[in-house]
Amino acid sequence: MADITETSTGSATQAAAPTRPAKRIKWEAVGDHAILIAGALLMLVPVYMVFATSSWDAITIHRQGMQFGFGDQFGVNYDAALFEYGGFTDSVNGMTMLANSMILGLGFAIGKIIVGMMAAYAIVYFRLKFATLAFWMIFTTLLLPLEVRILPSYEVITWMNLGNTYTGLIVPLIASATATFFFRQYFRSIPEELIEAARIDGAGPVKFFIDILVPLSKTMIAAMFIIMFVFGWNQYLWPTLITTDESLFTLVRGIRQIIQSYADGSETPDYGQAAALAIIAMTPPVLIVVFFQSWFVKGLTESDK
Amino acid sequence: MAQVTLDKVRKVYPNGAEALEPSTFTIPDGELTVLVGPSGCGKSTMLRMVAGLETVTEGEISIGDRVVNDIDPADRNIAMVFQNYALYPHMTVERNMGYGLKNRGLPKSEINERVREAAEMLELTEFLTRRPSQLSGGQRQRVAMGRAIVRKPDLFLFDEPLSNLDAKLRNQMRIEIRALQRRLGTTAMYVTHDQVEAMTMADRIIVLNTGKIEQIGTPNEIYEHPASTFVASFMGAPPMNLLDGEAAQGRVTLTGGQVVPEAHVNGHAGGLIVGIRPEDVQPSPEGELGFDVDIVEELGAQRLLHGRVAGQAFSVAVPKDKAAAADTMRLSVKPGAVHLFDTDAGRRL
Incomplete structure (x- = not known):
């Protein structure tokens, strides 16, 4: 210790500290990790099994159930799932359904964001009579999801002749209390002075919205986009109800439809293809979450403006 | 360039609170007028009414020869610098400064030229492509100034622009803002609660208290002839000593029983308040006032003695x-340094 000077004492002892004691096993850490690993396995094993199963032919799956190993039908199944025309009318393949799902997911997410932002803009920045009441009315619609009001909604859409159209598929789902609520909270945290500065700078309501508010909200928009896209992508009940034309089928629906259409006949249901389609259906939401993840966290937690 | 006139301007908020009593004054062209007072005195309300961010309940505000009561803030040809700068966080310095001009539909070349000119004046040229979050507090303050300058407004409005800066930077920016305003010759209204800022920067000071104008005058007038006990105690650090006393037969006696020299009562009789600034008295063996010292504060350049004169708190x-x-x-009192106020309203006698 003689050569350690006054000034270096602190850093020297700190540097020495990690090597000194033999590593002790921290049982809490082991326990934590065991729980996390178990949870992760619980989530991932089914996904893996679907993936593995998608590489087998239908007969094997029918006989032996889901598979853990990989078979040799990988290319065949995915090719069939994506490009083979099927369905009752032979007018739909995997690519069509992928496109339809994409349109539904994007239309749903973008529509909800636009409507939610504009509603929040009106509630937060304009002196409206009953603004609070309007907000709470929007908020209570959270208690009335589509499934509850599905019959009247169906009634309205068919009356408007919007059955079997993208409009009918997307528009009734667009009004969003969740997005309105999140954007409202976000807008309220933007400092008052910014609005005043913009007013003095000659930005009217529309300019302020587009030039200031939208760019400031971009992390929030990204977060909303992820949530809403995945939500829209996974819609099942409403598309089932409103589209009978097979060219408008979405992937989520198609998975069932494949099994259904074969099961109606006397053939073995093509489980391999269905599994492949399930994997295809899972991929875009996963990719979106992976790519937007950092924005997502920022949007929901960051308050630095 | 324009003069600003407020004619019986009054502000009552929807909940019935009167933020500003009817106030009338004129700010001559090219002058910097400081509105000063404690928080809640109505100074910010007054500024925001001139900016057009608050409605006017009664009275008329004119900028130049134009009544602006019903004119949109953007069309008043004013520029405002906010306390927290209010820079657009997603825009570069350049776009922050040019945004107002862009909205006015100026050609790009002219916007660029004006922004460059302002940036040079404020030594911001190398930061033009940065975002506000990448700048220090002082630099942000400069950008906010730049945004005001590029508009070539008739009137600058400053809403406590220096209160987010540290003391050293505040002193420096104080001088810079003053110099800039002088150079541009633009009329300016400046709100602060800091009496040092008011004294050092103003051509003219308006002292406000509880929604009422207490006094309007040059820094010197305000300091030498405060119109009320409020002004006397608010302006000046350390504040003026205010003592209870009584006038009889042309002489003023403190309540504790000492005769005040240099007091000119002008025929007033009865109770009054005697004001003496701490720097207007000096220890001297043949002084007229007896002073008991309790505490000594060392300030470096000077020394503050706190104690009592005739049993009442007094500082020297x-x-x-x-x-x-x-x-x-x-203690001996400088000639003419004794201020007398009435006891009820605190007005100068």
Whole structure:
């Protein structure tokens, strides 16, 4: 210790500290990790099994159930799932359904964001009579999801002749209390002075919205986009109800439809293809979450403006 | 360039609170007028009414020869600098400064030229492509100034622009803002609660208290002839000593029983308040006032002695080279340094 000077004492002892004691096993850490690993396995094993199963032919799956190993039908199944025309009318393949799902997911997410932002803009920045009441009315619609009001909604859409159209598929789902609520909270945290500065700078309501508010909200928009896209992508009940034309089928629906259409006949249901389609259906939401993840966290937690 | 006139301007908020009593004054062209007062005195309300961010309940505001009551803030040809700068966080410095001009539909070349010119004036040229979050507090303040300058407004409005800066930077920016305003010759209204800022920057000071104008005058007038006990105690650090006293037969006697020299009562009789600034009295063996010292505060350049005169709290500022005093001393008062106020309203006699 003689050569350690006054000034270096602190850093020297700190540097020495990690090597000194033999590593002790921290049982809490082991326990934590065991729980996390178990949870992760619980989530991932089914996904893996679907993936593995998608590489087998239908007969094997029918006989032996889901598979853990990989078979040799990988290319065949995915090719069939994506490009083979099927369905009752032979007018739909995997690519069509992928496109339809994409349109539904994007239309749903973008529509909800636009409507939610504009509603929040009106509630937060304009002196409206009953603004609070309007907000709470929007908020209570959270208690009335589509499934509850599905019959009247169906009634309205068919009356408007919007059955079997993208409009009918997307528009009734667009009004969003969740997005309105999140954007409202976000807008309220933007400092008052910014609005005043913009007013003095000659930005009217529309300019302020587009030039200031939208760019400031971009992390929030990204977060909303992820949530809403995945939500829209996974819609099942409403598309089932409103589209009978097979060219408008979405992937989520198609998975069932494949099994259904074969099961109606006397053939073995093509489980391999269905599994492949399930994997295809899972991929875009996963990719979106992976790519937007950092924005997502920022949007929901960051308050630095 | 324009003068600003407020004619019986009054502000009552929807909940019935009167933020500003009817106020009338004129700010001459090219002058910097400071609105000063404690928080809640109505100074910010007044500024925001001139900016057009608050409605006017009664009265008329004119900028130049135009009544602006019903004119949109953007069309008043004003520029405002906010306390927290209010820069657009997602825009570069350049776009922050040019945004107002872009909205006015100026050609790009002219916007660029004006922004470059302002940036040079404020030494911001190398930061033009940065975002506000990448700048220090002082630099952000400059960008906010730049945004005001590029508009070539008739009137600058400053809403406590320096209160987010540290003390050293504040002193520096104070001088810069003053110099800039002088150079551009633009009329300016400046709101602050800091009396030092008010004294050092203003051509003219308006002292406000509880929604009422207490006094309008040059820094010198305000300091030398405060119109009320409020102004007397608000302007000046350390504040003026205010003592209870009584006038009889042309002489003023403190309530504790000492005769005040240099007091010109002008025929007033009865109770009054005597005001003496701490720097207007000096220890001297033949002084008229007896002073008991309790505490000595060392300020470096000077020394503050806190104690009592005739049993009432009293402070004295002495230069640093005078020796720290004993427990009791005599004080002499400078000629003309005794201010007298009435007891009820606190107005100057």
